[in-house]
Amino acid sequence: MKKSLKIEGMTCAACAKTVERVTRKLDGVTESNVNFATEKLNISYDSSKVKVSDIRKAIEKAGYKAVEETTVDRDKEKKEKEIKYLWKKFIISAIFTVPLLVITMGHMFFESAGFHLPDIIDPMKKPVNFGMIQLILVIPVMIAGHRFFTVGFKSIFKGSPNMDSLIAIGTSAAFLYGIFAIVQIYGGNIDYAYDLYFESAGVIITLILLGKYLEAVAKGKTSEAIKKLMGLAPKTAIVVRDSKEVEISIEEVEAGDIIIVKPGEKMPVDGEVIEGMTFVDESMLTGESIPVEKTIGDKIIGASINKNGTIKYKATKVGKDTVLAQIIKLVEDAQGSKAPIAKMADIISGYFVPVVITIAIFSAAAWYWFGGETLVFALTIFISVLVIACPCALGLATPTAIMVGTGKGAEYGVLIKSGAALEIAHKVKTIVFDKTGTITEGKPKVTDIIVTDAITKDELLQLAASAEKGSEHPLGEAIVKSAEEKGLEFKKLDFFKAIPGYGIEVKIDEKTILLGNRKLMLESNISLENLEETSHKLAEEGKTPMYAAIDGKIAGIVAVADTVKESSKKAIEQLHKMGIEVAMITGDNKRTAEAIAKQVGIDRILAEVLPQDKANEVKKLQSEGRKVAMVGDGINDAPALAQADIGIAIGSGTDVAMESADIVLMRSDLMDVSTAIQLSKKTIANIKQNLFWAFGYNTLGIPVAMGILYIFGGPLLNPIIAAAAMSFSSVSVLLNALRLKGFKPAK
Known part of the structure; x- marks a missing residue:
């Protein structure tokens, strides 16, 4: 069995790896994948060996919560609530952090300008007051960021530390050192007044809360495609009950209900016309701008728009069975899937936090014991290493780009079923088109x-x-x-x-x-x-x-x-520009196939091929060492679609063909084949950029925090700068992924 669950409480890629690890250990679980960006667990299991309740218990034991997937509306509401919560926490922490920073750093800046802090908080005259006021100001900031501590330390105790653990250890170390310093000041050692570290704890928490807020806002934008699709369906429907017209919610509509739709209204669900005649705008699904005539016996697609006549139709598919719901499911599944390119980042994320904690301890100890530096210096190194390390950027690099890429594809009527399909598509060197109904109209x-x-x-x-x-x-x-x-x-x-x-x-x-x-x-x-x-x-x-x-x-x-589709020649020309070989496969005799091929510019002809041999022909092309895509629309294309590296089904085709395919072209326009390839190239390029910056950031940032530059006479990294850099790394990856929203296919 397969199941999708929403995971609450995850804060970084290390959390996602923990959930995967604990669920994979369960007897009966065959596959478990967590997408950090969508916060979704996709799990396959043997229901005779393990129950959903067991899976939930294992997740809860690890410190997270597994809940049933909610509707997009509820999910949006939840996300907006989370954004408001993070903004509120950031504002509270900023209100106390700004004066904390002014008091801590003020004496240096003010004195150079000829001003002095009031005597009551002057570190030279009143060092105890100076320390206590900072302590009073930092406590509300620590409370605002309490989630970092509760989640972070709990994760450590459960043996699966995460990003919150790094923040919790780093800021706690700074805070506890500040307490130690105040005790020393009370004892008469006023030298400690200049190295209290309360401002580091306060600013780190404030900056990371800001980063988390910006991250949540950007994450919300990556799933806008789903929200747009959900927004297409009307909320209510007018049905005939006991010879009366009754308005009910869309969830209450049942198969067999008679629905009345007036001009200008949206069709609530899928069905079949039983009375009346009208023209329907189906452009939201087919991309065809010209309204389609609908009379008795014609099919109705839910969410299409009734243009000019009142009709009655019988509901045939409702809820999750409608065409629109199936499309939304396809896009959701794709956004929740993983691409092979993410494997390396996943492996690193699993070991990242423990390794960083080890590096932080080792670096601080080395500087203190072997470098002859002060405790304050060693503490700076320790906190900077913990705070600059960012598993979030690694965890977000791939899924965010896939979410935006698949969402953008849906806008163009290109439904990409998985992250793997999105990744492989850009490697395709040969595309095989079925002739009838694909290159031709299929209406001979x-x-x-x-x-x-x-x-x-x-x-x-x-x-x-x-x-x-x-x-x-x-x-x-x-x-x-x-x-x-x-x-x-x-x-x-x-x-x-x-x-x-x-x-x-x-x-x-x-x-x-x-x-x-x-x-x-x-x-x-x-x-x-x-x-x-x-x-x-x-x-x-x-x-x-x-x-x-x-x-x-x-x-x-x-x-x-059979007439050739208008878009066929142009689509093949576009593929040639992209350096892709185009082949045509057909059961027709060679002469007919050659005549059609000449019209549209086909490179290779595979004629007189029996339906059962189509998959073998695809296999022969693959044996040449090329990645092969197959484009078809019929039942006899299904084996070839499954055999190809990428199967592309025409949306007007059969359910079997669409089920066997990796990509579905809803508009039945062959130009969308090149759109899918282009989108794949852009998305993979974006993922590679994200991974480069995420790996590069950590590869460069951690050594700098360890004091590599200081060895050669350079500066020592301030923990505050480290916190700012860490927050920016996650946000920069998300912003880069959002650039895909500007994708436009070359025509």
Whole structure:
């Protein structure tokens, strides 16, 4: 079973690793991944071995809380509450920290300008007062940042220290040293008045609260795409109950309810029109700006807009089953997933805090015992190392970029199902397009009927249409539609057999009829007579010839042509500009495939491929050492979509194809294939930038805090500067990820 839980109480990437570790230890848990940015745990487990309550207990024992996922509205409310809380705490701490800083540093600045602090707080004249006032001012700041201490020390005692632990140890050390200094001052040693360290504790907490506030605000912006999607659905619906119109909340609508929608209103849920006619704006899902006509029997998509007529429709899908809800689920799952590129950061985050604490102790001890420095100097080193280290930047580097990237994709109708898909897409070197319904419209028409002397054109069309009546293949549908337009009567089938990749065999009026491609005729030992040359000419024109045979003798050809989508040529040109090879795969004969390929600029043609062999063709391309993407829309594309490194399904395609794919193009526009690749490249570049700065910051910052520069005559890092740098590191990673919101695909 799979389950998603919201984790409360996490403050950094080390917390996320702790939750993963304790849950993975449970017998029956097969996979556990925590996304720090979304604060979500995705877990797979055997329900016969472990229960959700056991998982929750393990998480709570580690110091965190696991709750059921809430709606986006509630989640937004919770986030806003958290932002307000952090702002309030920051303001309280700032009110006390500013005067604390003025009193601590004031005597140096004021005296150089010819001014003096009042005697009552002058460190030379009243050192006890000077120390006690600082103590009084720092206590409210420590209270404002109490969460750092409660969470930080609790994590240490549970054996899984986190970022809060670093802050708690560092500021507690500064505070306790200040108390020690005041005791010394009372004893008459006024030298301690100049090194109380209360201001370091106060400013560190204040700056980190500011950083946490800015981080929370930026985090909220990364998930705006989900909020926008959720905002599309109306909150209420008008349904018919006991012959009366009743307005109810969207959550109360049930499948089978009759819903009334007036002009200008949004469709509450998915359904089918039972009364009335209107035009509906479905651009929020399909990207098609022209409203679509809807009459009795037509499908309605929830959240689309009714333009000009009142209709009644029956609800068929409600709640989590609607198209919009499925899209939101896809985006949420993608934002909660991990990309392979994050593995290194995850591993480092797991060991980060204990290593930093060890480095801080080692550095301080080395300077004190071997460097011959004072206790104050060693304390400065100890606090600076603890405070400058930042596992948050590492933990946020990947998930924030994925959240913004997948959200941006959703805005363009490109649904990327996972972080892994987003990462792999930028490596694709070959893209294989299915022909029918992907490169072409998938709405073919009968163009030519060629017959022998044994039958007339209408008779052949009548037999072919009767044979294809139950077919869902686009070519079969075209033949049926042509017969309907001519008013031909359909004959009853006595026998039907589909031969995948070849055609069909039927019995009508005791006649055995074969309808399909050249291979079907040859396999059945049917002579093509002089029709083969005609078939070649039709194929060269981009038409698909279908042979018909009656009782073992060739009867004629029904040629069907499918028009190429307007965007196909432009989309392939764009992919060529990106250095990507484009291939086309089809069951059509080679000549027809070549004609279509010539129109749109295809590099490689894979023709006369049976449905079951499509995946093998993809595998052959992969054996050349290339990352391969497959773009398709039908059930027969599903194995190839699954085999490809990246499967891309057209949104107008089948549920099976969309389920097998890694990326879904909701607008059925092939230009969105290049959009997905471009977005992948931009997102991965952003992740690499984030990881570079996060690793670089810690790699450079920690040695500086240890006093490396001081050895060579440089400055010693002040803990206050270290705190400011630490806060900025997380915020800078988030701000960099938010730059992806400006992404626009090249057209």
